[in-house]
Amino acid sequence: MSDANARIRLSEVTVERDGKTVLKDIDLSLDEHRIAVIGLNGSGKSTLVRLLNALVLPTRGTVTVDGYPTDKHAKKVRRKVGFVFQNPENQIVMPVVSEDIAFGLKNLGLGRAETAVAVEKALAELELSHLADRESYALSGGEKQMVALASVLVMEPETIVFDEPSTMLDLRNKRRLQQRIDALTQRAIVVTHDLDLITGYDRAIVLHEGALVFDGDPPSAISFYEDLCR
Numbered sequence: 001m002s003d004a005n006a007r008i009r010l011s012e013v014t015v016e017r018d019g020k021t022v023l024k025d026i027d028l029s030l031d032e033h034r035i036a037v038i039g040l041n042g043s044g045k046s047t048l049v050r051l052l053n054a055l056v057l058p059t060r061g062t063v064t065v066d067g068y069p070t071d072k073h074a075k076k077v078r079r080k081v082g083f084v085f086q087n088p089e090n091q092i093v094m095p096v097v098s099e100d101i102a103f104g105l106k107n108l109g110l111g112r113a114e115t116a117v118a119v120e121k122a123l124a125e126l127e128l129s130h131l132a133d134r135e136s137y138a139l140s141g142g143e144k145q146m147v148a149l150a151s152v153l154v155m156e157p158e159t160i161v162f163d164e165p166s167t168m169l170d171l172r173n174k175r176r177l178q179q180r181i182d183a184l185t186q187r188a189i190v191v192t193h194d195l196d197l198i199t200g201y202d203r204a205i206v207l208h209e210g211a212l213v214f215d216g217d218p219p220s221a222i223s224f225y226e227d228l229c230r
């Protein structure tokens, strides 16, 4: 808990919104390869993971990624921590799928040829090559979700946060996503209500009413969470 060298570190973090405490006194070091965040609706899960790439800043306390405080180094932190949103509409910025995936790389100043190779690779890895020339906004929800993942993977962040990634997916795409997450070399931090997804993870965190109430192995976390739901 007190490892100052941990890649991602939250120290005494409290988040307040509209006079309400959304997260209180969270102290966490996140270093494992696969970490799940579970809890009831409104328990603070999205807020917690949004802290990790400066989408939310702490009201009190500090969040650091590789030692960089998120409030002072948002740009650097976002290169290190990619974010796959629950609603992929939030993530799609260009009208054609391949352009959408290329967007972040172009912003980094990568050349055209290099960008094209990286985009092709990202699409192929997710078995999405057939969507390359499709209109982004006309894709189905599940296809958008997978394209959103490709647009994050292409940036090669060290950590990828998934906020309820399987909500829009059919069983086939859910399994495909699960396999992709399992195969990632990067660290994945996954917020989910889909407890099947997390059984093989290294660690699971349970939030309740803004507090961290359990932190341990997924089977124990799931049974703790199930007790909370009784």
Ligand SMILES: Nc1ncnc2c1ncn2[C@@H]1O[C@H](COP(=O)(O)OP(=O)(O)OP(=O)(O)O)[C@@H](O)[C@H]1O
Pocket: 017, 018, 022, 039, 040, 041, 042, 043, 044, 045, 046, 047, 048
């Ligand atoms: N910007 C905001 N302004 C006001 N209240 C907020 C804001 N962001 C979050 N909250 C409140 O904080 C609490 C936690 O929200 P959060 O989205 O983190 O929960 P969650 O555990 O991800 O929920 P769910 O499982 O329903 O997605 C909720 O009561 C929510 O209404």
